[in-house]
Structures are given as C-alpha cells and as structure tokens.
Amino acid sequence: MVSQVKRYSDEAIVLRSYKLAEADRIVVLLTKNNGKVRAVAKGVRKMKSRFGSKLEPFNHLTAQIHRGRGDLDFIVEVESISQFPIIRSSLSRLDSAYCFLEIIDRVSLEARPAPRLFEMLLGALNVLEKSDVKSDSPILVPAFYLKVLAKEGFAPVLDICVVCGKNSQLTRFDFEEGGMCCLGCGRTGVKVSPKAHSLLQMVLEGELNQALSEPVSQKVSEEVAKLATRYLEYRLELKLRTN
Amino acid sequence: MPSHFPEPLSKAIEEFSKFPGIGPKQAQRMVFYLLGLKEQEAKLIMDSISSAITQITYCPQCFNFSSKGETNQPQLCSVCGDSSRDEKIICVVEDPRDVSRFERIADYRGLYHVLGGAINNIDGVGPDSIRIGELLNRIEKSPVAELIMATNPNSAGDYTALYISNQLKDTGIQITRPARGLPMGGDLEYADDLTLGQAMAHRQNIGQSTNQNTDQKNQEKTQTVKENTSQNSTDNGESIS
Numbered sequence: 094m095v096s097q098v099k100r101y102s103d104e105a106i107v108l109r110s111y112k113l114a115e116a117d118r119i120v121v122l123l124t125k126n127n128g129k130v131r132a133v134a135k136g137v138r139k140m141k142s143r144f145g146s147k148l149e150p151f152n153h154l155t156a157q158i159h160r161g162r163g164d165l166d167f168i169v170e171v172e173s174i175s176q177f178p179i180i181r182s183s184l185s186r187l188d189s190a191y192c193f194l195e196i197i198d199r200v201s202l203e204a205r206p207a208p209r210l211f212e213m214l215l216g217a218l219n220v221l222e223k224s225d226v227k228s229d230s231p232i233l234v235p236a237f238y239l240k241v242l243a244k245e246g247f248a249p250v251l252d253i254c255v256v257c258g259k260n261s262q263l264t265r266f267d268f269e270e271g272g273m274c275c276l277g278c279g280r281t282g283v284k285v286s287p288k289a290h291s292l293l294q295m296v297l298e299g300e301l302n303q304a305l306s307e308p309v310s311q312k313v314s315e316e317v318a319k320l321a322t323r324y325l326e327y328r329l330e331l332k333l334r335t336n
Numbered sequence: 337m338p339s340h341f342p343e344p345l346s347k348a349i350e351e352f353s354k355f356p357g358i359g360p361k362q363a364q365r366m367v368f369y370l371l372g373l374k375e376q377e378a379k380l381i382m383d384s385i386s387s388a389i390t391q392i393t394y395c396p397q398c399f400n401f402s403s404k405g406e407t408n409q410p411q412l413c414s415v416c417g418d419s420s421r422d423e424k425i426i427c428v429v430e431d432p433r434d435v436s437r438f439e440r441i442a443d444y445r446g447l448y449h450v451l452g453g454a455i456n457n458i459d460g461v462g463p464d465s466i467r468i469g470e471l472l473n474r475i476e477k478s479p480v481a482e483l484i485m486a487t488n489p490n491s492a493g494d495y496t497a498l499y500i501s502n503q504l505k506d507t508g509i510q511i512t513r514p515a516r517g518l519p520m521g522g523d524l525e526y527a528d529d530l531t532l533g534q535a536m537a538h539r540q541n542i543g544q545s546t547n548q549n550t551d552q553k554n555q556e557k558t559q560t561v562k563e564n565t566s567q568n569s570t571d572n573g574e575s576i577s
C-alpha cells in the first residue's frame with residue numbers, strides 16, 4: 094500500500110507531460126516505489142523555471158513529491174540523474190525511446206508500485222543510451238514489447254507447439270493460442286521465419302545482448318517487430334500510437 | 337452552477353468562463369463590466385471580436401495569421417507580402433504567436449513557416465498532423481539556403497527539428513537551431529544538465545560573436561542541427577583567453 098505521508102521522495106522516469114493552465118504542466122512519472130504518479134509541475138514552461146529541462150520525457154530523476162488531496166500530486170523538487178543526451182541526439186533512438194514510454198504508460202497503474210517495470214524501462218533506456226550501433230538495433234523495441242508481455246503474464250510459448258506440445262516444424266504464430274504452432278496444428282496465425290523465431294526465443298530466454306548482436310536483415314527485423322507489436326496489441330487490447 | 341441571473345446574463349457568464357484560465361467568478365466580472373459600458377463602447381468590443389473571428393485566417397504560404405481579402409480569399413500575411421524580406425531563409429515555428437515574438441526582436445529578415453504544433457507520437461500527433469508536408473512542398477517549389485528550426489526547446493520541439501532535418505538531409509540546405517544557453521539571471525548551480533551540456537557544447541568566443549552585428553541583443557545565434565553533435569564538443573570554439 095502507498096503510505097499516507099504528505100511528502101515523499103522517489104526515483105522516477107518521466108513518461109509524458111501535458112499542458113495545464115498557464116505555464117504549468119502535468120507530468121506523468123513512473124516511480125520506482127509508488128507506481129505511476131501524475132503530478133503538477135508549477136511554472137515549468139517558463140524559461141526561468143527551476144525545473145528547467147529536468148522534467149522532459151524519459152529523464153531519469155529523483156523527485157520530491159507532495160501528495161495532493163485529489164488524484165494529482167505536486168512536484169516540489171527535482172534532482173536529475175540522467176537526461177540521456179545520446180538518445181536525444183538521434184532520431185531513431187528517440188523513436189525507440191518513445192515506444193518504451195508509451196507501452197509503459199499504457200500498462201502501469203497509478204498508486205500501484207511496479208518496481209520491476211521501472212527497472213525494465215530504465216534498463217532499456219540505458220541500452221539505448223550507449224553510442225554503439227548495437228544499442229540502436231531495430232530488435233530493441235520488439236524485444237521490449239516481449240518483455241512487457243512476459244511481465245504481464247502473457248509470455249508467448251516459443252519452444253513447443255502451443256496446441257499439441259510437439260517441438261518440431263514450428264512455423265506459425267497463433268495469436269489466440271499465444272504461441273508457435275507446428276505444421277499439423279497451425280492453420281491460423283502468421284507464418285514465422287526460422288531466423289525470426291530464433292530471435293524471439295533469444296529475447297525471451299534473456300539473451301537480449303546476443304539478439305542485438307545478431308546480423309539481422311531488414312526483412313527479418315521487420316517481421317519480428319510486426320509480430321511483437323501485433324501480439325502485444327492483441328493481448329493487451331490496445332492500439333499503439335508510436336508504432 | 338445554479339444561477340439567479342436572467343437567462344441571457346447567465347448564458348454570457350457561462351460562455352466567458354470557457355476562456356482558458358478564466359473561472360466563473362472572473363467571467364462574471366467581465367460580463368458585468370460589459371454591461372456597465374456605454375452602448376458605443378460595448379459595440380466597439382463586440383465588433384472587434386466579430387471581425388477578428390470572421391476576417392482572420394491563415395496565410396496560405398506560411399500559415400501565420402493573415403486576413404481575408406475582398407473576395408473572402410486568404411491573403412499573404414504581412415511578412416510573406418513584404419518583398420524586402422529574404423526568401424532564402426525560413427524560420428520554422430510551432431505557433432503563429434511565435435512569429436510575432438520573433439518579429440518584435442526586429443532583426444530577422446527572412447520568412448516563416450508555422451507548423452501548428454510539434455510531433456508528439458504518444459499523444460497521437462504524428463508528422464502528418466502538422467504542416468511538415470506543406471513545408472517540404474514549399475521548399476521544393478522555391479528553394480531556400482537556410483532553415484532555422486525554432487520549435488520549442490523541449491523534447492517534442494527537438495524531435496520535430498531532428499525529424500525535419502532528417503527529411504532534408506541530402507538537399508544541401510543549411511539547417512540550424514537557435515542556440516540554447518544559460519538563462520540570464522540564473523546561478524550555474526541551478527542549471528540542469530542538458531542545458532549546461534548544450535551551453536558548453538555551443539560555447540562561443542567572447543568579443544568576436546558580436547562583430548557582424550550591430551545589435552548584440554537582437555542577434556540570432558544558431559547552431560547546425562546534426563545528429564550526435566553534442567558529444568564531441570571540442571570542435572566548437574577556441575579557448576577564451
């Protein structure tokens with residue numbers, strides 16, 4: 094349960110923000126220990142605001158937050174931990190980072206602590222912040238989607254046929270059944286190439302680094318991205334805007 | 337809110353309280369003020385509102401505010417219609433109000449392009465929701481030498497600037513972004529990392545930067561928008577001494 098103290102301090106990542114009256118903004122934070130928090134940042138749009146750019150999307154920070162009486166809290170003070178300058182200087186990294194933010198915003202709940210989700214988001218942003226080519230891999234976003242799905246209890250079955258349990262000739266992915274199907278069972282669902290299948294497995298088995306280092310053709314990375322996105326949208330019953 | 341005012345009065349109050357930042361109390365004060373005016377004075381206000389709404393439209397070239405002509409067609413705005421402006425430079429802004437902000441500093445002699453917002457995919461504002469296509473068409477029809485990306489200095493504004501510069505990367509057009517420095521009147525201690533980092537990356541020589549321009553205060557210092565420029569900042573400027 095969330096404690097009832099008036100003011101608390103927590104580590105957080107900014108998911109998004111929107112304009113409130115005049116120079117204020119409502120900032121949506123994923124905190125480490127207090128779940129998703131919506132808090133008012135007074136005067137943040139003014140050039141001389143003490144918050145400066147600290148409350149921009151995907152910034153990692155420590156915030157002092159005053160608990161409001163309604164569903165809005167107030168940000169009292171912010172200490173920046175990282176503003177991810179490498180992500181900010183690259184369009185493709187920004188695109189990936191926004192995909193992370195959107196799905197986290199959609200699955201996280203207010204006043205429901207989600208430290209694991211927080212760690213996942215921070216971890217993904219930290220991978221993206223590395224300046225090597227690998228960290229900008231097109232596999233990163235679908236990999237993140239799969240991890241979110243697994244965390245929500247919807248990890249797809251990839252090593253055996255989700256219908257009959259056989260472990261050979263797995264060629265299709267069935268959305269409704271939630272996994273790969275063998276030739277005998279799979280009539281519905283989408284065809285999955287062997288390369289895409291092995292990439293999906295690597296990601297779910299915790300071999301993300303290996304998956305990111307694999308030489309992947311654009312066709313295969315698009316296949317993986319499409320599959321992960323479609324399955325995520327299907328399972329979580331949502332439509333992504335950033336993809 | 338239950339009201340003991342006659343219908344037309346409570347209706348007026350209700351409408352006025354739709355203004356951003358205006359509550360019912362303030363709306364009441366505004367309406368009572370209008371009621372207290374002489375008929376002539378009140379008519380002046382009413383007419384000005386009505387003609388602003390019926391006659392103001394957007395410039396077909398840059399989407400700044402402009403007015404309708406005699407045939408009720410949108411006319412070029414005062415900037416686009418001014419033949420002394422430099423057509424080779426376009427300053428890209430989010431909002432028509434930004435145009436008037438730049439016009440007040442008086443030094444800028446190029447044209448504008450008003451996007452009508454910034455890309456914010458999470459909120460459903462994609463590149464097609466703002467006037468990027470119009471900008472690209474415009475540049476194709478009448479080529480420019482420089483685009484100044486003066487979108488807001490926040491994540492959405494930065495993203496939009498990067499997105500547009502990426503669309504134009506093989507055109508040879510110089511794409512710049514107004515420098516962001518440390519705000520005057522502040523202590524370094526309170527500057528955030530990003531602002532401080534960018535201020536260091538785009539530092540300039542003392543005394544030299546003002547040479548080309550007689551009015552230092554109004555000078556537009558711009559930096560080129562390029563991917564990954566801010567990491568290695570030593571290329572930018574020499575030592576102060």
Ligand SMILES: [Zn+2]
Nearest residue numbers: 254257275278
């Ligand atoms: Zn089977």
Ligand SMILES: [Zn+2]
Nearest residue numbers: 395398413416
């Ligand atoms: Zn115009």
